[in-house]
Amino acid sequence: TTLATEIAGRTFDNCLMNAAGVRCQSIADLNKLIDSTAGAYVTKSATPVKRAGNPSPRMHTLPKGSINSMGLPNEGLDYYLDFVLQDQANRPGTTNFLSVAGTSLEDNLSMLHQIQDSAYTGFVELNLSCPNVPGHPQVGYDFDRVKTVLTAVFDFYTKPLGVKLPPYFDLVHFDQIADILNQFPLTFVNSINSIGNGLVIDPHAEKVVIKPKGGFGGIGGAFVKPTALANVRGLALRLKPEIAIVGTGGILNGQDVFEHILCGASMVQIGTQFGYEGTQIFDRISQELTAIMAAKGYTSINDFKGKLKTFD
Numbered sequence: 208t209t210l211a212t213e214i215a216g217r218t219f220d221n222c223l224m225n226a227a228g229v230r231c232q233s234i235a236d237l238n239k240l241i242d243s244t245a246g247a248y249v250t251k252s253a254t255p256v257k258r259a260g261n262p263s264p265r266m267h268t269l270p271k272g273s274i275n276s277m278g279l280p281n282e283g284l285d286y287y288l289d290f291v292l293q294d295q296a297n298r299p300g301t302t303n304f305l306s307v308a309g310t311s312l313e314d315n316l317s318m319l320h321q322i323q324d325s326a327y328t329g330f331v332e333l334n335l336s337c338p339n340v341p342g343h344p345q346v347g348y349d350f351d352r353v354k355t356v357l358t359a360v361f362d363f364y365t366k367p368l369g370v371k372l373p374p375y376f377d378l379v380h381f382d383q384i385a386d387i388l389n390q391f392p393l394t395f396v397n398s399i400n401s402i403g404n405g406l407v408i409d410p411h412a413e414k415v416v417i418k419p420k421g422g423f424g425g426i427g428g429a430f431v432k433p434t435a436l437a438n439v440r441g442l443a444l445r446l447k448p449e450i451a452i453v454g455t456g457g458i459l460n461g462q463d464v465f466e467h468i469l470c471g472a473s474m475v476q477i478g479t480q481f482g483y484e485g486t487q488i489f490d491r492i493s494q495e496l497t498a499i500m501a502a503k504g505y506t507s508i509n510d511f512k513g514k515l516k517t518f519d
């Protein structure tokens with residue numbers, strides 16, 4: 208039984224990896240991911256220069272999930288680009304993900320020009336769905352804006368690139384975003400980012416649990432799995448086959464991964480629960496998924512990828 212997967216001709220020995228933003232902001236975090244069972248890593252979404260992000264407390268975890276309003280804290284693109292360039296030199300033949308999240312089209316284009324002109328050979332994950340930068344609405348919810356951004360990007364960018372999308376909640380929106388995405392040579396689409404602007408309350412203190420935005424923040428973890436599965440499936444059914452689906456959202460165990468793959472995911476990213484457990488989660492969930500596959504007689508994820516049954 209193998210958990211190996213492939214996207215755009217790149218092979219990964221495990222279909223599990225971290226979700227951007229979780230334990231991937233520092234070189235120390237990234238090296239722990241390299242040393243783990245994860246098949247790849249993605250770096251914390253970068254802006255052109257280092258950002259402190261929102262005031263703390265800005266993240267809170269409950270058994271059923273997390274809320275965060277980090278505000279895009281990161282070390283700046285150079286830090287992450289230097290890291291991935293060094294890593295690809297150290298470990299030829301491996302592919303990883305560099306996440307970028309400019310707060311303007313100009314910032315995204317300047318970062319992508321820098322990456323295009325560099326020796327980087329890995330994937331870029333263009334984050335169109337950060338819900339926590341005050342005053343900056345999510346690009347992913349403005350379909351015309353998505354088309355404008357991708358048109359500008361693919362005017363020059365030729366290396367493998369995917370987009371990180373927010374969750375959609377209307378089948379017409381799945382149709383509309385898929386129609387736009389299918390017009391571009393995307394390598395993958397990653398669904399979902401956190402469910403934006405949820406609210407978690409501490410009833411004892413009668414108070415919100417995070418400081419930024421009056422307590423409003425992105426929701427992750429078990430809370431979001433049904434929405435994550437729907438977005439993975441909704442896009443898998445609508446996107447051209449050349450665009451791989453990366454599934455993110457609500458992964459706590461091997462069964463959750465199995466469900467994401469059934470819906471069409473080629474790679475699965477773990478956020479909230481990875482933040483809680485650390486890198487040993489990749490061993491635990493790999494064992495759980497292997498056991499599920501063995502019990503069903505599957506030897507590779509391609510045996511069941513995208514094969515979710517319906518009643519009709």
Ligand SMILES: O=C(O)c1[nH]c(=O)[nH]c(=O)c1I
Nearest residue numbers: 276277278279337339401425
């Ligand atoms: O607040 C953040 O840094 C953040 N938080 C999220 O939940 N998703 C994102 O894409 C980002 I850039």
